Amino acid sequence: QAQLVESGGGLVQPGGSLRLSCAASGLPFSIYAYVMSWYRQAPGKERELVAVITSFGASTNYADSVKGRFTISRDEGKNTVYLQMNSLKPEDTAVYYCHARRSFVYWGQGTQVTVSS
Numbered sequence: 447q448a449q450l451v452e453s454g455g456g457l458v459q460p461g462g463s464l465r466l467s468c469a470a471s472g473l474p475f476s477i478y479a480y481v482m483s484w485y486r487q488a489p490g491k492e493r494e495l496v497a498v499i500t501s502f503g504a505s506t507n508y509a510d511s512v513k514g515r516f517t518i519s520r521d522e523g524k525n526t527v528y529l530q531m532n533s534l535k536p537e538d539t540a541v542y543y544c545h546a547r548r549s550f551v552y553w554g555q556g557t558q559v560t561v562s563s
Contacts, residue, residue, distance in 0.1 A: 448472040448552050450544045455557030458534055462561070466529040468544030468554055477520055478502055481547045482527045484518060486540035486559075493543070497529060501548070511537075534561045 454466040466484070470477050481501050487493040497518035498507045506518055517530040527544060539561050544554035 448474075450546060450552050450554035452542065452544050452554045452557040455542060455559045457560045457562065459563050460535060460561055462534050463530070463532045464534065464559060466531065466542055466544075466557060466559070468527040468529075470525045470527070470546065470552075473525075473546065473552070475548065476522055477525050477527060477546065478522050479548060482518070482520060483545040483547070484527075484529045485543045485545055486538075487543070487556075488537075488540040491540075496542070499527070531559070534559075536561050 449471045451469045452466060454464060458464055479501055481498060483498045484496045485493050486496050496509050496512055497516055499518045499520060508516060515533045520527040539559060541556040541558050543556045546552040
């Protein structure tokens with residue numbers, strides 16, 4: 447059974463950093479064959495795309511609101527995707543979801559990130 451499991455969320459002060467991890471298991475192919483993304487959803491708002499890394503690591507893309515602060519990467523050996531988040535702001539507070547897409551789409555259960563002093 448395919449699973450994406452996020453971890454690494456928590457409470458952090460403004461200006462701080464967190465690294466989210468998304469461990470994939472049971473996928474038909476290596477994560478390199480998937481377009482891997484991070485989305486987030488804040489209370490009362492729609493889910494939004496934060497960062498994408500294309501299949502076979504060709505390129506990355508980011509929402510304007512996180513450019514220069516967030517970095518998406520992946521480790522094929524660990525079948526894990528990461529989201530390094532620096533210079534966090536209160537408006538980054540949300541549940542962050544991992545997403546994988548090839549022929550099918552897979553979602554993780556989400557991890558809460560709260561940025562507050």
